[in-house]
Amino acid sequence: xxxxxxxxxxxxxxxxxxxxxxxxxxxxxxxxxxxxxxxxxxxxxxxxxxxxxxxxxxxxxxxxxxxxxxxxxxxxxxxxxxxxxxxxxxxxxxxxxxxxxxxxxxxxxx
Amino acid sequence: xxxxxxxxxxxxxxxxxxxxxxxxxxxxxxxxxxxxxxxxxxxxxxxxxxxxxxxxxxxxxxxxxxxxxxxxxxxxxxxxxxxxxxxxxxxxxxxxxxxxxxxxxxxxxxxxxxxxxxxxxxxxxxxxxxxxxxxxxxxxxxxxxxxxxxxxxxxxxxxxxxxxxxxxxxxxxxxxxxxxxxxxxxxxxxxxxxxxxxxxxxxxxxxxxxxxxxxxxxxxxxxxxxxxxxxxxxxxxxxxxxxxxxxxxxxxxxxxxxxxxxxxxxxxxxxxxxxxxxxxxxxxxxxxxxxxxxxxxxxxxxxxxxxxxxxxxxxxxxxxxxxxxxxxxxxxxxxxxxxxxxxxxxxxxxxxxxxxxxxxxxxxxxxxxxxxxxxxxxxxxxxxxxxxxxxxxxxxxxxxxxxxxxxxxxxxxxxxxxxxxxxxxxxxxxxxxxxxxxxxxxxxxxxxxxxxxxxxxxxxxxxxxxxxxxxxxxxxxxxxxxxxxxxxxxxxxxxxxxxxxxxxxxxxxxxxxxxxxxxxxxxxxxxxxxxxxxxxxxxxxxxxxxxxxxxxxxxxxxxxxxxxxxxxxxxxxxxxxxxxxxxxxxxxxxxxxxxxxxxxxxxxxxxxxxxxxxxxxxxxxxxxxxxxxxxxxxxxxxxxxxxxxxxxxxxxxxxxxxxxxxxxxxxxxxxxxxxxxxxxxxxxxxxxxxxxxxxxxxxxxxxxxxxxxxxxxxxxxxxxxxxxxxxxxxxxxxxxxxxxxxxxxxxxxxxxxxxxxxxxxxxxxxxxxxxxxxxxxxxxxxxxxxxxxxxxxxxxxxxxxxxxxxxxxxxxxxxx
Numbered sequence: 001x002x003x004x005x006x007x008x009x010x011x012x013x014x015x016x017x018x019x020x021x022x023x024x025x026x027x028x029x030x031x032x033x034x035x036x037x038x039x040x041x042x043x044x045x046x047x048x049x050x051x052x053x054x055x056x057x058x059x060x061x062x063x064x065x066x067x068x069x070x071x072x073x074x075x076x077x078x079x080x081x082x083x084x085x086x087x088x089x090x091x092x093x094x095x096x097x098x099x100x101x102x103x104x105x106x107x108x109x110x
Numbered sequence: 111x112x113x114x115x116x117x118x119x120x121x122x123x124x125x126x127x128x129x130x131x132x133x134x135x136x137x138x139x140x141x142x143x144x145x146x147x148x149x150x151x152x153x154x155x156x157x158x159x160x161x162x163x164x165x166x167x168x169x170x171x172x173x174x175x176x177x178x179x180x181x182x183x184x185x186x187x188x189x190x191x192x193x194x195x196x197x198x199x200x201x202x203x204x205x206x207x208x209x210x211x212x213x214x215x216x217x218x219x220x221x222x223x224x225x226x227x228x229x230x231x232x233x234x235x236x237x238x239x240x241x242x243x244x245x246x247x248x249x250x251x252x253x254x255x256x257x258x259x260x261x262x263x264x265x266x267x268x269x270x271x272x273x274x275x276x277x278x279x280x281x282x283x284x285x286x287x288x289x290x291x292x293x294x295x296x297x298x299x300x301x302x303x304x305x306x307x308x309x310x311x312x313x314x315x316x317x318x319x320x321x322x323x324x325x326x327x328x329x330x331x332x333x334x335x336x337x338x339x340x341x342x343x344x345x346x347x348x349x350x351x352x353x354x355x356x357x358x359x360x361x362x363x364x365x366x367x368x369x370x371x372x373x374x375x376x377x378x379x380x381x382x383x384x385x386x387x388x389x390x391x392x393x394x395x396x397x398x399x400x401x402x403x404x405x406x407x408x409x410x411x412x413x414x415x416x417x418x419x420x421x422x423x424x425x426x427x428x429x430x431x432x433x434x435x436x437x438x439x440x441x442x443x444x445x446x447x448x449x450x451x452x453x454x455x456x457x458x459x460x461x462x463x464x465x466x467x468x469x470x471x472x473x474x475x476x477x478x479x480x481x482x483x484x485x486x487x488x489x490x491x492x493x494x495x496x497x498x499x500x501x502x503x504x505x506x507x508x509x510x511x512x513x514x515x516x517x518x519x520x521x522x523x524x525x526x527x528x529x530x531x532x533x534x535x536x537x538x539x540x541x542x543x544x545x546x547x548x549x550x551x552x553x554x555x556x557x558x559x560x561x562x563x564x565x566x567x568x569x570x571x572x573x574x575x576x577x578x579x580x581x582x583x584x585x586x587x588x589x590x591x592x593x594x595x596x597x598x599x600x601x602x603x604x605x606x607x608x609x610x611x612x613x614x615x616x617x618x619x620x621x622x623x624x625x626x627x628x629x630x631x632x633x634x635x636x637x638x639x640x641x642x643x644x645x646x647x648x649x650x651x652x653x654x655x656x657x658x659x660x661x662x663x664x665x666x667x668x669x670x671x672x673x674x675x676x677x678x679x680x681x682x683x684x685x686x687x688x689x690x691x692x693x694x695x696x697x698x699x700x701x702x703x704x705x706x707x708x709x710x711x712x713x714x715x716x717x718x719x720x721x722x723x724x725x726x727x728x729x730x731x732x733x734x735x736x737x738x739x740x741x742x743x744x745x746x747x748x749x750x751x752x753x754x755x756x757x758x759x760x761x762x763x764x765x766x767x768x769x770x771x772x773x774x775x776x777x778x779x780x781x782x783x784x785x786x787x788x789x790x791x792x793x794x795x796x797x798x799x800x801x802x803x804x805x806x807x808x809x810x811x812x813x814x815x816x817x818x819x820x821x822x823x824x825x826x827x828x829x830x831x832x833x834x835x836x837x838x839x840x841x842x843x844x845x846x847x848x849x850x851x852x853x854x855x856x857x858x859x860x861x862x863x864x865x866x867x868x869x870x871x872x873x874x875x876x877x878x879x880x881x882x883x884x885x886x887x888x889x890x891x892x893x894x895x896x897x898x899x900x901x902x903x904x905x906x907x908x909x910x911x912x913x914x915x916x917x918x919x920x921x922x923x924x925x926x
Contacts, residue, residue: 039295063629
């Protein structure tokens, strides 16, 4: 199969993810964090802070950023980049919703 | 021969089509209209003013009988069409009437969605769709009594407001956490709820209807949590769905609604459709503007313009409740490349939020001031670039120049009777009045004359703002460090204003105190959550998403993302059975490290998050509860063995330590609190470097506080001496409560003490017996809500989503 081909997988419903919160998807290629902002927008990132690998899914979600629980780096949910003076980037996992279901593209994990 | 046009349905969409058609191509068709309702066409969106009594039915009629007659339209009222024979090109009504057509227009609108809970068919359960529903509600309202409205969307709220104006007791039940969540963001939803409550309408969010109660007719509603609400009438306003049954039975292509193309044609070329019954490009609409746009296209098509096309609508919403100004349009979710502009004016109850992408406005939410709604909506629909006016965009169309926002507006807006100094009960009017009357110009003078800010000092910032408001340029106040970039206010100001203004939720604080961001940040949200919890015990609902992960999952996150678990060991005393249970847990869950902590208890390190509830269940079963080793809360009370065993012990230090810990556990505090009780001045429990420490002596108990043994090393200050154990407990608890009420979030006791002074604390918790007892009583009151083992709650299933992955992708390769 073409390594670039998209691989969309249904991982649950929108309501499964708390507003201003996150849930984890475990996989043998590493965990994925799915975030839902106050405004209801969903994002998915690798569940690893670019700083020390902290699980971003456990952080406080505000606006469209998340504060890492280990050392409070703030990661932008749409780009995966660290905000402010910190530099580093977490891979973004493509995500879309369809009739209340969340789908993520796993081709980025391969 | 003139072609025959049959219109099924006589609502707003059909009415608008007929208007356009008879204007553009009078006489082109022989028109027959079948309406299910026994009356002429009326403006359905004005049913709410009819319900509230602000309009009569006659005032909302769009087309009267003369209008139809004047255009040669045959209006057949009260006759519902039940079948379409596409081969024969006829429609059949319920009473058997058959009418032939050359062109058919389906415009039968939508059906109210009725939640199929037990009891939904009882008399007294009504939808909110047509005049008959309104008449049913009015008949109920005449008798008074109470109404429950299920659904906190546009229709539900209008129904609630109308019924309230008719004198009923009204409760709105809404499934989601905030009202009108599809049209409004959280902040505006919260303001709307306040406005509804101010009208005396009770609003219950997160309300899941379990059943509708009653034997022969409605008597009430029961929620999933067991709450029962009495009701003489229940209005279901949870939503609508396109009425596609007739079309489906006729074999037309139907999805959610009757499918139409851009020319508003169904898959049968002789049949067109319009309004809420259709689905166009995957969208079904329930608002009037899109229906009118569709109607224009349908009329043009019927008049012979085959190119007329409908391309979908951007919608906007306005709530039609007198005195509540609310507007929303477009897409106001957050997302990549989107920016927001937020304006909050607490004094006028205004909230506005604009969402911008690629220098164009894509969404707008406005509350309290909606005059510019049309202008924003226009910018949004046109996709006009806003670069030039970006800085002043949020002030609206009329804005020219203008001054910067006043950071003191929140204080200026306080009423004169708002309490500023809680210690001495001084209100705003007293302070400003005294400043003017006595010509005061310095903070010390104000303290001397009014006693405001003279005790704990936490209201100093506010008093200074009042001085600045009263004296203007003559007063230069010390700079206050804001909590974070989301606000200009400092911690003390926010705490005092939460009390003075009676703010009881995070969105309320952000709105009333004019937060600059829409939902705060990781710095201010945990602080606000704590302040609200401390201010309104039992009333404020903890916001778990505003807590750090450790407090959210009641365990300590470790560098590798695993957690540590520390059960409470009261006063550092354990038993063989507890130790055995801990050992069993360590084996069962393969916990890699078991370590004794500095606080005389045992830490289980490296527990997987998913295992936490099971680990807690086993510890609970052995009688152990959470040690709050993860919280801004009471951690440990370290003790020595005291008079029970020690040859030097003067008092039962172990017993006192256990008593203090059992009294104070579970309480949230600004920062962590560690205590110690030593049985003699040899001080084996190291009480003189704790937040609060006791040194037992022959004559009683020396109480110490404000020690530190972390980043800073500091011996304790002596608070004073008491004679009995009961007194010791009372003083310690009063001290803890004063700390809970007056310190800043994350400020340890020694830092708080350094800031406000040992004397001011001693005066409150030791010298002034009345104050001490009041502090003690407030702590006891709040403990009844706090002393619940969070582990047991989660073992029982609370917050289960925290501990389970959303999905496990174990067979990733296979999935390809």
